[in-house]
Amino acid sequence: MGPQEVAAGAALAAGRGARVLLFGPADLIGAVPTGVELVDAPVSIAKSPDPARAVRATPDASIVQATKAVADGRAHALVGAGGTGAALAAGLFNVRRARGVYRPALALPLPVPGMPVTLLDVGANAQARSEHLVQFAFMGAAFAQAVLGVERPRVGLLSNGEESERGGELVLAAGAALARHGEEGRLRFLGNVEGGDVVSGAADVIVTDGLTGNIALKLMEGVSQTMLGAVRDAAMSSWRGKLGGALLRPSLRAFREEIDPEAQGGAYLLGLRRLAVVPHGRFTREGFAHAILRAQRGAREDLVGLTHAALESAQALRTPHASGDPASLPESR
Amino acid sequence: MGPQEVAAGAALAAGRGARVLLFGPADLIGAVPTGVELVDAPVSIAKSPDPARAVRATPDASIVQATKAVADGRAHALVGAGGTGAALAAGLFNVRRARGVYRPALALPLPVPGMPVTLLDVGANAQARSEHLVQFAFMGAAFAQAVLGVERPRVGLLSNGEESERGGELVLAAGAALARHGEEGRLRFLGNVEGGDVVSGAADVIVTDGLTGNIALKLMEGVSQTMLGAVRDAAMSSWRGKLGGALLRPSLRAFREEIDPEAQGGAYLLGLRRLAVVPHGRFTREGFAHAILRAQRGAREDLVGLTHAALESAQALRTPHASGDPASLPESR
Numbered sequence: 194m195g196p197q198e199v200a201a202g203a204a205l206a207a208g209r210g211a212r213v214l215l216f217g218p219a220d221l222i223g224a225v226p227t228g229v230e231l232v233d234a235p236v237s238i239a240k241s242p243d244p245a246r247a248v249r250a251t252p253d254a255s256i257v258q259a260t261k262a263v264a265d266g267r268a269h270a271l272v273g274a275g276g277t278g279a280a281l282a283a284g285l286f287n288v289r290r291a292r293g294v295y296r297p298a299l300a301l302p303l304p305v306p307g308m309p310v311t312l313l314d315v316g317a318n319a320q321a322r323s324e325h326l327v328q329f330a331f332m333g334a335a336f337a338q339a340v341l342g343v344e345r346p347r348v349g350l351l352s353n354g355e356e357s358e359r360g361g362e363l364v365l366a367a368g369a370a371l372a373r374h375g376e377e378g379r380l381r382f383l384g385n386v387e388g389g390d391v392v393s394g395a396a397d398v399i400v401t402d403g404l405t406g407n408i409a410l411k412l413m414e415g416v417s418q419t420m421l422g423a424v425r426d427a428a429m430s431s432w433r434g435k436l437g438g439a440l441l442r443p444s445l446r447a448f449r450e451e452i453d454p455e456a457q458g459g460a461y462l463l464g465l466r467r468l469a470v471v472p473h474g475r476f477t478r479e480g481f482a483h484a485i486l487r488a489q490r491g492a493r494e495d496l497v498g499l500t501h502a503a504l505e506s507a508q509a510l511r512t513p514h515a516s517g518d519p520a521s522l523p524e525s526r
Numbered sequence: 527m528g529p530q531e532v533a534a535g536a537a538l539a540a541g542r543g544a545r546v547l548l549f550g551p552a553d554l555i556g557a558v559p560t561g562v563e564l565v566d567a568p569v570s571i572a573k574s575p576d577p578a579r580a581v582r583a584t585p586d587a588s589i590v591q592a593t594k595a596v597a598d599g600r601a602h603a604l605v606g607a608g609g610t611g612a613a614l615a616a617g618l619f620n621v622r623r624a625r626g627v628y629r630p631a632l633a634l635p636l637p638v639p640g641m642p643v644t645l646l647d648v649g650a651n652a653q654a655r656s657e658h659l660v661q662f663a664f665m666g667a668a669f670a671q672a673v674l675g676v677e678r679p680r681v682g683l684l685s686n687g688e689e690s691e692r693g694g695e696l697v698l699a700a701g702a703a704l705a706r707h708g709e710e711g712r713l714r715f716l717g718n719v720e721g722g723d724v725v726s727g728a729a730d731v732i733v734t735d736g737l738t739g740n741i742a743l744k745l746m747e748g749v750s751q752t753m754l755g756a757v758r759d760a761a762m763s764s765w766r767g768k769l770g771g772a773l774l775r776p777s778l779r780a781f782r783e784e785i786d787p788e789a790q791g792g793a794y795l796l797g798l799r800r801l802a803v804v805p806h807g808r809f810t811r812e813g814f815a816h817a818i819l820r821a822q823r824g825a826r827e828d829l830v831g832l833t834h835a836a837l838e839s840a841q842a843l844r845t846p847h848a849s850g851d852p853a854s855l856p857e858s859r
Contacts, residue, residue, distance in 0.1 A: 306756070319686050320694035353649050353740035361653035361737045388744030392752050404694045405738050407686035409745055411721030416749040419725050423639070424757060427777035434777035440770030444760035 196221045199274045202481025203229045209482065211489045214268050216255040217275075234258050239276030248282045256280055260287035263467050269492035271469040272484045274476075277460075281317070284462050284469040291497055293510030296321070297464035298329045299403070299471075300336055301410060302457040305392050306448065309457055311337050311346075312391060314403035315410045317462065321402035323366035324509070326350070330371055331503045332463040333398035334380060339494035340461070340468075340487055341397075349386030349396035351405060359385055363402065371400075379507045417452075455480030458487040468496050529554045532607045535814025536562045542815065544822045547601050549588040550608075567591050572609030581615045589613055593620035596800050602825035604802040605817045607809075610793075614650070617795050617802040624830055626843030629654070630797035631662045632736070632804075633669055634743060635790040638725050639781065642790055644670050644679075645724060647736035648743045650795065654735035656699035657842070659683070663704055664836045665796040666731035667713060672827035673794070673801075673820055674730075682719030682729035684738060692718055696735065704733075712840045750785075788813030791820040801829050 200222045203213040207228025215222070219233035234255035241247035248257055256275050260283040263271045271288060273280020281299070290297060300313035313333045318325070330348050337346035350368050352360040357368055368385060375382030386396050391409060401409070428438025450456075458480065459472035468491035472484040504510045533555045536546040540561025548555075552566035567588035574580035581590055589608050593616040596604045604621060606613020614632070623630060633646035646666045651658070663681050670679035683701050685693040690701055701718060708715030719729050724742060734742070761771025783789075791813065792805035801824035805817040837843045 306752070316686055319692065319697070351741055353652055353737050359652065361735070364652070364737065388741040388746075389748030389751075391745050392748045401741075402694070404686050404697065405741060408684055408721040408734075408738060409741060412724050412742055412745055413721075413749050415722030415725045416746050417753060418722075419639070420750065420753045423781040424774075424778065427774055427781060430777045433773045437770045437773030437775075437777070440766045441757075441760055441774060442770075444763045444767035444770070445757065448756040448760060 197223070198478050199481050200226065200229070200231075201478035202274070202476075203485060205478055205482035206485035206489075209486060211485050213485060214259075214262060216259040216262070218255075232258065232262075237275055238279045241276075241279060244276070244278035244282035245286070247279065248286050254279070254283075256283045257287065260284055263469075264288050268467075270467050270488035272481070272488050273469060273471050274481055274484070277471050277474065280469070280471045281462060284465060284471075288465040288467050288469060291464055291466050291501060293501065293504060293512075294332075294464040295325050295328055295511050297462055298325075298332060299406075300333055300461045300463050301459075302337075302341060302461075303391065303413070304452045304454050304457055305394055306451045307394050308343065308397065309341060310391060310394065310396065311341070311398045312406055312409065313398070313400060313463065314406050315460065316403045316407035318403040319407075320404070321363065323363055323370060324511075326363070326367035326400055326402065327370050327374070327507075327509050328464070328504060330367075330374075330380060330382070330398070330400045331507060331509060332500050333400060335496055335500040335503055336461060336463055336491075337397050339496040339499055340491045343397045345381050346397035347381050347383050347395075348398045348400065349383040349390060351391070351399050351401035351409075352385035352387065355385050355387060357384055367400070374507055374509075379503070456483055458484035461487075461491075463496075463500070466497060468492060530556070531811050532814050533559065533562070533564075534811035535607070535809075536818060538811055538815035539818035539822075542819060544818050546818060547592075547595060549592040549595070551588075565591065565595075570608055571612045574609075574612060577609070577611035577615035578619070580612065581619050587612070587616075589616045590620065593617055596802075597621050601800075603800050603821035605814070605821050606802060606804045607814055607817070610804050610807065613802070613804045614795060617798060617804075621798040621800050621802060624797055624799050624834060626834065626837060626845075627665075627797040628658050628661055628844050630795055631658075631665060632739075633666055633794045633796050634792075635670075635674060635794075636724065636746070637785040637787050637790055638727055639784040640727050641676065641730065642674060643724060643727065643729065644674070644731045645739055645742065646731070646733060646796065647739050648793065649736045649740035651736040652740075653737070654696065656696055656703060657844075659696070659700035659733055659735065660703050660707070660840075660842050661797070661837060663700075663707075663713060663715070663731070663733045664840060664842060665833050666733060668829060668833040668836050669794060669796055669824075670730050672829040672832055673824045676730045678714050679730035680714050680716050680728075681731045681733060682716040682723060684724070684732050684734035684742075685718035685720065688718050688720060690717055700733070707840055707842075712836070789816055791817035794820075794824075796829075796833070799830060801825060 204226030213229045216234040218235040225231045238247040238254040298314035299317040302309035337343040374380040462469040470484045537559030546562045549567040551568040558564045571580040571587040631647035632650040635642035670676040707713045795802040803817045
């Protein structure tokens with residue numbers, strides 16, 4: 194990536210109808226693309242080892258300025274293209290939690306062939322309580338509907354078996370609450386789903402805690418890379434393999450495009466007062482453009498309002514007199 | 527599978543030096559192979575929907591007879607080839623927990639290219655406490671050493687980041703205890719490992735709770751199948767693809783053999799008074815033979831004794847006056 198590639202993504206998105214307020218180093222970015230408003234912000238905390246501290250200590254950092262613009266209403270959604278840790282920390286710190294949300298969650302639309310499967314939480318919170326998972330289910334369903342365009346998304350709870358008695362205490366408690374919401378028509382809840390369902394397409398949204406979700410995500414990446422590496426090695430091991438690989442490549446291209454993570458825009462931080470998207474650091478301009486257009490869609494479809502309405506009608510909002518949660522972030526007022 | 531295939535696996539194992547006591551239907555098995563002693567046990571509970579109940583209600587079932595033979599010392603290890611649920615239930619019920627073990631764990635040597643990576647628990651207990659994970663670490667290390675022949679196995683704790691402050695309460699507590707055992711030289715503990723490390727070969731043994739381990743296992747299977755399916759589809763989609771696939775196949779064979787799950791014998795139930803191996807229901811005679819030979823090795827190397835000694839020297843045994851654990855099984859006396 195780099196500022197030029199991000200700016201090129203902004204230009205692509207602007208050409209497809211987005212309005213972009215870009216915070217970055219003007220001297221590196223050069224000519225400002227049409228449809229993009231550039232705010233010169235040369236200070237970057239993308240590589241900071243302690244993003245939370247850097248966010249507080251560096252008010253002129255580009256990501257801090259961008260999140261403040263979102264918090265002030267000068268922008269409607271955040272795309273944090275300068276380092277995942279910094280984007281998450283600044284998003285949490287400046288955009289802040291939406292009213293009644295216990296904990297934000299990081300949602301990743303997985304590039305499964307066919308329709309993406311949104312897995313959340315993939316790592317915003319390592320420890321979760323059952324009421325958090327219940328909120329994640331509604332947050333993920335609202336996201337899949339508003340941003341991915343899935344009609345009545347099917348929501349599953351990740352467990353070690355499909356039967357409702359499978360799971361640890363956390364899964365059992367969340368599953369019972371979600372089953373009640375399902376029976377009463379507030380959520381299309383499938384019940385428990387298994388690890389294999391993350392890639393089977395059996396559910397549109399899969400809910401888990403941030404520890405399990407993060408492990409699942411990195412395991413998927415590891416298995417995919419190992420297998421693609423094995424095919425590549427086989428295709429380099431002999432003249433037969435090389436020829437076979439060359440002949441197979443065009444047929445594999447469609448699959449590779451289907452599982453291209455850039456098309457999904459990145460990971461989505463849900464549960465803040467505005468939608469925040471965190472494209473992967475390895476993305477090209479196409480991925481950044483997807484992130485911007487998805488963020489725009491989330492704002493236009495009022496994802497935050499839809500989420501709040503769903504949580505409210507389910508009586509799943511955190512009430513003001515609920516027990517204190519010292520680990521959580523300052524809530525919006 | 528079927529009794530003939532299991533008997534053929536027993537014959538293969540006997541030919542490679544194992545002594546096999548085979549419980550199964552004599553009329554279906556036919557001629558008894560050399561080196562195999564057959565006990566006619568025509569009743570099977572392999573397909574029972576409630577294996578725990580079936581085990582208690584069906585004393586003449588082949589798996590119940592086999593586990594009793596192991597419990598009585600007529601056999602030194604169990605290979606449960608007639609249904610995973612039945613083998614686990616009968617193993618837990620009849621072979622029983624080893625002294626000082628809180629909970630048995632199901633360990634799976636994953637067929638990662640190079641050296642297998644043993645993941646445990648992959649589903650014996652959905653809920654775990656930190657002292658359980660500590661025992662799993664010692665149980666897994668003893669298994670990797672005695673049965674897989676890994677010198678001083680490297681043990682990692684599955685988390686959402688390598689830093690020791692990553693993880694939920696369970697992981698943090700287990701990590702702190704394991705780090706102490708590592709510093710004091712009782713275990714080669716690497717600290718936290720991430721999801722991708724399950725297939726990276728960075729650790730020989732990876733410890734997690736049964737919920738996360740089961741999700742990880744099924745996710746790996748799902749991702750592998752999806753990707754192999756995509757390559758297969760690409761190789762069937764056109765004449766170019768077909769030719770390419772045919773040319774690539776020989777080069778891919780070595781990889782396919784490296785990741786063949788049959789070579790690992792199946793899943794291993796650790797923490798009982800004897801080693802129990804549960805080959806997968808889809809295995810052929812080769813897989814059953816591997817399971818028998820690995821079980822024999824576990825008995826010969828005294829895995830149960832090694833495990834007990836390691837837990838004892840780490841003061842990680844459950845003490846008689848420890849708090850009651852109503853969910854656990856009757857302990858051996």
